[in-house]
Amino acid sequence: MSKLYADIIINISHEALDKVFQYEVPFVLREKIEPGMQVIVPFGRGNKEQMGYVIRLSQKADYDEMRIKPILRISEKGVSIESKMIRLAYWIREQYGSTMIQALRTVLPSSSKVERKLQKTIWLTDSEDGLSFLEKAKKKHRKAQVRLLEELLKHSPLSWELVTRQLKIPRSTLERLEEQKIIRIETKHRYRNPISFTEEMKPPKQLNEEQQKIADEFKSDFVQNIHKTYLLHGVTGSGKTEVYMAAIDTVLEQGRQAIVLIPEIALTYQTVKRFYQRFGDRISIMNSKLSQGERYDQMLRAQNGEIDIMIGPRSALFTPFQNLGLIVIDEEHESSYKSESVPKYHARETAIARASMEQASVILGSATPSIESYQKAISGTYRLWRLNYRANLGSAMANVYVEDLREELKCGNRSLFSRRLKAMIDDRLKRGQQIMLFLNRRGYAGFVSCRSCGHVLKCPHCDVSMTAHRGGKLVCHYCGHQIPMPKNCPKCGSLYIGAFGIGTQKVENLVQKEFPGVRTLRMDMDTTRKKHSYEEILSAFSNGEADILIGTQMIVKGHDFANTTLVGILAADMSLYANDFRASERTFQLLTQAAGRAGRGNLPGDVVIQTYNPEHYSIVAAAKQDYQLFFEQEIAYREVLMYPPMCQMMVIFIGCKELDIGEAAANMIGKEIKSYFQSMEELSMHGPSQAAITKIKDTYRYVIYLKHKEYHALIIVKNHLEKYMEDKKIFEKAQVTFDFNPMIGY
Numbered sequence: 164m165s166k167l168y169a170d171i172i173i174n175i176s177h178e179a180l181d182k183v184f185q186y187e188v189p190f191v192l193r194e195k196i197e198p199g200m201q202v203i204v205p206f207g208r209g210n211k212e213q214m215g216y217v218i219r220l221s222q223k224a225d226y227d228e229m230r231i232k233p234i235l236r237i238s239e240k241g242v243s244i245e246s247k248m249i250r251l252a253y254w255i256r257e258q259y260g261s262t263m264i265q266a267l268r269t270v271l272p273s274s275s276k277v278e279r280k281l282q283k284t285i286w287l288t289d290s291e292d293g294l295s296f297l298e299k300a301k302k303k304h305r306k307a308q309v310r311l312l313e314e315l316l317k318h319s320p321l322s323w324e325l326v327t328r329q330l331k332i333p334r335s336t337l338e339r340l341e342e343q344k345i346i347r348i349e350t351k352h353r354y355r356n357p358i359s360f361t362e363e364m365k366p367p368k369q370l371n372e373e374q375q376k377i378a379d380e381f382k383s384d385f386v387q388n389i390h391k392t393y394l395l396h397g398v399t400g401s402g403k404t405e406v407y408m409a410a411i412d413t414v415l416e417q418g419r420q421a422i423v424l425i426p427e428i429a430l431t432y433q434t435v436k437r438f439y440q441r442f443g444d445r446i447s448i449m450n451s452k453l454s455q456g457e458r459y460d461q462m463l464r465a466q467n468g469e470i471d472i473m474i475g476p477r478s479a480l481f482t483p484f485q486n487l488g489l490i491v492i493d494e495e496h497e498s499s500y501k502s503e504s505v506p507k508y509h510a511r512e513t514a515i516a517r518a519s520m521e522q523a524s525v526i527l528g529s530a531t532p533s534i535e536s537y538q539k540a541i542s543g544t545y546r547l548w549r550l551n552y553r554a555n556l557g558s559a560m561a562n563v564y565v566e567d568l569r570e571e572l573k574c575g576n577r578s579l580f581s582r583r584l585k586a587m588i589d590d591r592l593k594r595g596q597q598i599m600l601f602l603n604r605r606g607y608a609g610f611v612s613c614r615s616c617g618h619v620l621k622c623p624h625c626d627v628s629m630t631a632h633r634g635g636k637l638v639c640h641y642c643g644h645q646i647p648m649p650k651n652c653p654k655c656g657s658l659y660i661g662a663f664g665i666g667t668q669k670v671e672n673l674v675q676k677e678f679p680g681v682r683t684l685r686m687d688m689d690t691t692r693k694k695h696s697y698e699e700i701l702s703a704f705s706n707g708e709a710d711i712l713i714g715t716q717m718i719v720k721g722h723d724f725a726n727t728t729l730v731g732i733l734a735a736d737m738s739l740y741a742n743d744f745r746a747s748e749r750t751f752q753l754l755t756q757a758a759g760r761a762g763r764g765n766l767p768g769d770v771v772i773q774t775y776n777p778e779h780y781s782i783v784a785a786a787k788q789d790y791q792l793f794f795e796q797e798i799a800y801r802e803v804l805m806y807p808p809m810c811q812m813m814v815i816f817i818g819c820k821e822l823d824i825g826e827a828a829a830n831m832i833g834k835e836i837k838s839y840f841q842s843m844e845e846l847s848m849h850g851p852s853q854a855a856i857t858k859i860k861d862t863y864r865y866v867i868y869l870k871h872k873e874y875h876a877l878i879i880v881k882n883h884l885e886k887y888m889e890d891k892k893i894f895e896k897a898q899v900t901f902d903f904n905p906m907i908g909y
Contacts, residue, residue, distance in 0.1 A: 279711060364442075365441065433701065611628075816901075
């Protein structure tokens, strides 16, 4: 029988993750040991017993077998939170393709170069002794001692900052008084708190019948230790957050903790405010705007059991709660839940995996669920919940108008605003009501369309839009098919053909020109660079400091402004013709989410969708707010062309600084797949070919697309290729990464 070896890390601090030591697994432990386990090993020259964590098992020795020591035993301390996170890292490494070190750096909080904040307080040891010493200090005219003791006799303890800065007491004076035991100086670690506001706690809202039924079912399951993945499909404004909070109440009652994932940093302010009003300071937040110290402190608070709920985007999934009971993923359809860096994990699948490991539940929520999730829900893999009506009975769904920009052009209107939208903006401004103008730039990659007839140039092989490139050519980013840029529309012959594009700043200028004196706020990447800029913009709009809020997709996600009665969608087509098979889905989601921002209070709402293609099924379904209609047509399209979820897809990305080496590496991988997996049924390969953007930062880029009905089949291909590339020197220069069911084009 071949020997078994374990790669073990002794110190799990971030800076020590690269230091992996190999040990032999004794025969008696072979059936018990697995990645993530705590083990006791002999370490160093003196063979001192140390605790380590198994991160990988292998039958290959990396060193001289005579020098490899055996593991002594499995630790009796039980499964620690570190063990759980290492086990999750191993799962990520296997499922998505990366090194174990990359996976560990993803799931473990960084502590390198983070200094703990210290909080010093000064106490008066004894009030009688203090009074006596004060009299002596007055007689000897020791003014600093007098100032300090007088203040301490009124208020004890005092903060170090108040004493040294406001009272201006020298350090030497404090040290002398401490030596004489007149005062006591206490030093404690202080957490950096990223929540900058305080809100009074409010009692839970009364749930309506639909909400209560769902909350009761969750509670019944949870207390019986039944843990599922639930998909909560609720129309915009149906009160999904109240259901989340009711479920979290149940989890907290059972002494467990919850993670709430949100897709955009822009949602944090309103989300945290609502959760703070319900749960007080037992919540914390995690997002990319926090300093490294703030992030580390929140992870430490969670690990020490000082908070129960963590709210944040994708990275909050790895909060080290000791007794996790629930993971909520709000707006679960969002592409931001997919990591764009290695390992390219999806937070949804990773959350379900973590919940399974820790006997926890998962709630996925959305008004426009991803096609993948809804397919699993109707097939019974997930439990499907529905909220069919808005929680506020006084707020009906908004009226939606679809404006055909081709007709506007025929009538001589070449402005950014259709006649209906312009009239409605004017009306709302007179009434003192607010407006949101949404510029749909998501997925914009220079698609080419005709302004006369709305025709978009598509690849005849892939049914995705062609992308304009320099040199007057159009390229398909999926198969590499190329055609020259036409001078006339191939459908109607019009000269009004070209790449489509506009920015938020231009929209703001046109609004101010069209409606003089209007107060505008703009929310995009340029205006939200500062730490608290999201909160400032949203708070200003909520407080009525602007008439019109202009922005990209970040303004249409989950925000609730009661006085907003009109939403204008300026360019619905910009995401519709992105070079991505998910383009129709993303367009439907964005338009539906945008439409859901209007009329959320007691005032009725209107939505105007401006498009060159009003007949497209995603726009028709979004105008009707009809998810089922969209799903049925979209799933049929996916089935015909074999796109996820009707098949599984893996992109192999090859990047190299040298053109010849990059091309050779891509061809080697392609040939290996063809030769080794020629007998694998239903495996299809497209490529190798140049990526959509062939060169970035002097790196040449190549891609290979693989499809198969079974995800596990692609894992087998990935595992084989990782072993194949191990001993090939060419791959020391060519970087290869794997992306399963990609959310972005390559």
